[in-house]
Amino acid sequence: MAGTVILTGANGSVGIPAAERLLNEYPQLTCIFTVRNAEKVDNNTQNLRQVIARCPDAKASIYQVDFANLSAVHEFASTMLTAIETGKYPALRSIICCASYWNLVGDSELTTDGYDKTLQVNHIAHVILVLRLIGSFASDGRIVLFSSIGHYRKPNAMTSYLPDIPDDIDLLNHPPSGKDKHDLGFQRYANSKLVITTWMYPLNRYLQQNPRFKNITAVAINPGGLGDSRCFTTNTARSTQLAQRFVLKPFMSMIRYLADPTFRSSAEAAVDVIKLAVDKAYQGEQGYFTLLQKDDSDPITMDESVQQRVWQKSLEWAKITKNNTALKNAIE
Ligand SMILES: NC(=O)c1ccc[n+]([C@@H]2O[C@H](COP(=O)([O-])OP(=O)(O)OC[C@H]3O[C@@H](n4cnc5c(N)ncnc54)[C@H](OP(=O)(O)O)[C@@H]3O)[C@@H](O)[C@H]2O)c1
DSSP states (O other): OOOEEEESSTTSTTHHHHHHHHHHHOTTSEEEEEESOOSTTOHHHHHHHHHHHTOTTOEEEEEEOOTTOHHHHHHHHHHHHHHHHTTSSOOEEEEEOOOOOOOSSSOOOBOTTSSBHHHIIIIIHHHHHHHHHGGGEEEEEEEEEEOOGGGSSSOBTTBSSOOOOOSSGGGGGSOOOOSOHHHHHHHHHHHHHHHHHHHHHHHHHHHHHSTTTTTOEEEEEEOOOBTTOGGGGSSOOHHHHHHIIIIITTTHHHHHHHTOTTOBOHHHHHHHHHHHHHOGGGTTOOEEEETTEEOOOOGGGGOHHHHHHHHHHHHHHHTOOTTTOSOGGGOO
16 A cells, blocks of 8 residues: 555654554555654654654655644645655555644734634644645545544533634634633633534535545544643643643553543554554544544534534635635635
8 A cells, every 4th residue: 555644743642653653554655744843852853753763664754844834834735745746755645633732821822824823733734734735645545633522512621611613713713811721721722623523524525525536534533531642741730740640641541441431542542543544444434533433523513504614714714725725616
């Protein structure tokens, strides 16, 4: 099975074991790993480089793309388009949209593009990659988006504010600030996951309606609660960091057994992610998954009028037009 796989957030907690699995289990694939910082001072990128170095026959490249800068994302998409068009890289087999951001200790940050940083990194940047590159996919390509149990509009332990998709979706870029930084920050993250999950449905619809793309499919996976993820030490309070160190990590199996059957390690999640992205057994799968089980996403994600609003707004945010995507039937 030849082809190119783009993995974003490739030096993250799920990213590194996912990269390792791709390189070891699918050596025929060309792997494009994107990271926010490709400099040598970035220890996570250095860890990714070590993983690549352990696979001497790997066809792997690291690209620096900061998703908080949409021009950089468009530029990367253009680079990939040319590379695939000229035969430098084979056609895309999958894009795995793993990169993600949250800030549980500060207010919403507006990017230079004018969007909430959490929404931009988690969703808008991935919309650019998927829609700009859709014409570079193999006929049976796959798109793996990342959801979370946090996308459900029901109470959860991480926040007292539920996610939602407001009538005026632009409000997601101007979320409330306040003293309760942790809960408001998690709400921004959960909002982004709700938007991603909702967006996946019209994406599949437009793909199926287009004879050229009808066998390309998208899934959104809730990878589970990942007790060892470094997200718990990024932009989090000391109490969260301590909770991970002394409770979440050491008692991972007990938490899974007693409280949350989806609680597990990032490496375990990576196995499922790679299955959804490239394993023959998951060819043609689409929709929402909890781990590897097909599941129901929040009811609002199934509302076609909400889907349409999310779709239209995402095109606008990502600056996708008929001129820069091959999925022209999806553009009014
Ligand atoms: N961890 C969990 O419990 C959990 C639960 C449900 C869903 N998920 C989802 O699963 C996926 C993987 O999670 P994870 O635990 O592996 O997260 P993670 O360890 O925090 O990794 C996030 C990755 O995104 C990258 N990233 C952040 N900001 C970026 C930017 N501006 N530009 C480009 N890349 C950027 C990070 O790079 P830098 O560190 O260099 O910024 C890192 O590589 C995410 O989509 C997450 O939302 C995770």
